[in-house]
Structure formats: C-alpha cells, structure tokens
Amino acid sequence: MTYNDDDIQFLGGEGFKPSQPTDKQQPASRRWWKGLVLLVILVLSATTFYFWQKAMNRTLAFDYPLSRTSTEVIRDLEKMPTDTLQGVTMKVDSLYGVGMRLYELHGLTPTLSRTAPSDSDSTVCLVTHGWDFYWDENHQYKYIGDFIYQGKEYASNHNKAGFVIIAGDKWQIGIGQDDSIKEYVKAHNGSMFRQFALVSAGQICERQFALKGKVTRCALARKAGSTAIWYVETIHNESLYDFAQALADYGFTDAIYLTGGNNGNTFYRTPTGSSCGVADWKEYADNLLIFKKQ
Structure with missing residues (x-):
C-alpha cells in the first residue's frame, strides 16, 4: 500500500483544536x-x-445615660449668660492619685483653627488641641467625625458621642449622637467637632475609650446646674479610664476628650490680663481650639 502526503495527518499539529465539553x-x-x-x-x-x-x-450605639437632650443643650447654649469676667483661673488638685490642673473658662468663646494665633494677640486666653484628623494617601487633610466650620459641613460621622458646638459668641459641650445638633449648627452658620465621651451624666463611658496606654490627658468638662465649662489636664501620664474616673468622682457631669496631650506648662491668660505658661502651639497648629475674649 502506498501513501502520499495528503493521506497522513499529525494529531496536535497546527490548527488542531481538541473538542471541548459543553455544559450539556x-x-x-x-x-x-x-x-x-x-x-x-x-x-x-x-x-x-x-x-x-x-x-x-x-x-x-451609645448605651450610657445622657444628662441633657439635644434640645436642652441648644437651650443652654442660647441662654448662656455673658460673663463680665473674661479670662482663665487655674487650680491644681488630685483625686485617687490622679493629679489635675483645672482651668475655669470665664466669658470666653472658642474658635476652630488650623493656624496658630499671634503671640501678640491679647484676646487669646487659652489654646489647646481639639478634634482628630489624618492625612490620606494624597496628603489631603481629613477630619474624623462630624466637623462643621462656619455652617459648612466637611465630615460626617457620629461614632464619637461627645461634641463641641459654637454659634456666634456662645458655645456648649454635650453628648449624644442624633443629627439635630448638627442641623442646628449648620442653620446658624456655627462650628462643631466631635470627640470621645469620657463621662456622661456622671457615668464613665468605657466603651468610648479607643485609646490605650498612659499619656497626659485633656478634656472639657461641665457640672450639672452650672454654666461654667472647665478645661482639665492631667499632670502625669494617665490612662483614659483613670482620668475619666477622676473627672466623674470630682463631680463633673459630662466630659469630652481633647486630643494632643499637654506640655506641662500650658499657656493661659488670667482675668486681670496676666500671662502664665508657655505658648508652644506654633509647631502643632493643625487642630487648634482657641479660647478668646469676646
């Protein structure tokens, strides 16, 4: 038997396509x-x-009692009396081994700023850090939690139950997570930021304590039945739990955390105009809470 080239085929050669099973x-x-x-x-x-x-x-969820509803916080803000005494008075005290410097704020209004105030500005009575922030991968500044500045909303999140609100020359601290406070602030061209709640209605808010370890701590605090608001800082490194417990046992009804710690020699201006401490805010001016005379 003879064969020619046309009679021989090689399997797997060029153009060879084995059959594929279909779904069927x-x-x-x-x-x-x-x-x-x-x-x-x-x-x-x-x-x-x-x-x-x-x-x-x-x-x-914020499963702690509230000392005031949002409506009551707004009412207290609108009725906040004018204090003829303008400045800061400070005292040192301790409770259960937690040393604290307590600054009572008289007739002052806070402003939110990412720029350090001038050393020559005699209306500045106390400066501290306020809200949390971060820089994203594009080096863009990002706020953490609800943040409103002069009526414009820049960020929205109420995981942190504490807040500071400012409307005109009046302000309040408060605790709560509903949006009525935020809407009020926007409607009045005000400002607002959120922070962790440390004490609410006299009870420490342990489930808000996202920060561990011991460093110097700071807070804004108020007592029931008083229009005064205090800035409080620890003298030594403390845990959030120990700081909050000391604030609650000292008699503060509500307290909210302030980030950044302190330098141990905080600048403040007394009602008589005397300056105390060291103004060291220029290198860390990304989240300043500046208290000024009205």
Whole structure:
C-alpha cells in the first residue's frame, strides 16, 4: 500500500483544536457540586454581612445615660449668660492619685483653627488641641467625625458621642449622637467637632475609650446646674479610664476628650490680663481650639 502526503495527518499539529465539553456534556454530579459551592458562598456572604452590620450597630450605639437632650443643650447654649469676667483661673488638685490642673473658662468663646494665633494677640486666653484628623494617601487633610466650620459641613460621622458646638459668641459641650445638633449648627452658620465621651451624666463611658496606654490627658468638662465649662489636664501620664474616673468622682457631669496631650506648662491668660505658661502651639497648629475674649 502506498501513501502520499495528503493521506497522513499529525494529531496536535497546527490548527488542531481538541473538542471541548459543553455544559450539556458535563456530568450531572459536577454540575451539582458547582451549585453547592455557589450556595455555600452566598450563605457565607450573607452571614458575614449580617454580623458585620450588627458589629457596626454596636460600635455606633451609645448605651450610657445622657444628662441633657439635644434640645436642652441648644437651650443652654442660647441662654448662656455673658460673663463680665473674661479670662482663665487655674487650680491644681488630685483625686485617687490622679493629679489635675483645672482651668475655669470665664466669658470666653472658642474658635476652630488650623493656624496658630499671634503671640501678640491679647484676646487669646487659652489654646489647646481639639478634634482628630489624618492625612490620606494624597496628603489631603481629613477630619474624623462630624466637623462643621462656619455652617459648612466637611465630615460626617457620629461614632464619637461627645461634641463641641459654637454659634456666634456662645458655645456648649454635650453628648449624644442624633443629627439635630448638627442641623442646628449648620442653620446658624456655627462650628462643631466631635470627640470621645469620657463621662456622661456622671457615668464613665468605657466603651468610648479607643485609646490605650498612659499619656497626659485633656478634656472639657461641665457640672450639672452650672454654666461654667472647665478645661482639665492631667499632670502625669494617665490612662483614659483613670482620668475619666477622676473627672466623674470630682463631680463633673459630662466630659469630652481633647486630643494632643499637654506640655506641662500650658499657656493661659488670667482675668486681670496676666500671662502664665508657655505658648508652644506654633509647631502643632493643625487642630487648634482657641479660647478668646469676646
């Protein structure tokens, strides 16, 4: 028998395409396993989403008593009396080994600033750090938590239950997570930021304590029945728990955290105009809370 080139074909050569099984050709058992795997993936995804949502709800929930409703905070802000005494008085005290410097703020209004005030500005009576922030991957400044400046909202999140609100020459600290406070501030071209609640209605808010370790601590605090607001800082490094416990036992009804610590020799101006401490805010002016005479 003789052959020519046209009679011989090589399997696997150029142009060779082995037949592919179609879905209809796949065994029934294989299709069944694919369906089972898909079902398991869907169930796991749904379960993960369910528990993630529950975890988020637990994070957002503030399960502590409130000394005032949002309506009452706004009422107290609008009725905040004018203090003819303008400046800061300071005293040192301690409780359970937690040393504190307590600054009572008389007739002052805070402003939010990312620029350090002038050393020659005689209206400045105390400067501290306020809100939390971060720089993103594009080196853009980002606020953490609700942040409003002169009526414009720059960030929205109420995980941190404490807040400072400013409207005109009046201001208040408060605790709560509903949005009525934020809407009031925007409607009145005011300013606002949020921070961790340390004490609410005399009870320490341990589940708000996201920061660990011991460093110098700062807070704004108020007592029930008083229009005065205090700036309080620790003398030594303290945990948030010990600081909050000292504030509550000292008689403060509400207290909110302020970031940044202190230098141990905080600048303040007395009602008589005397300057005390050291003004060291120029190198860290990204989140300043500046208290000025009205």
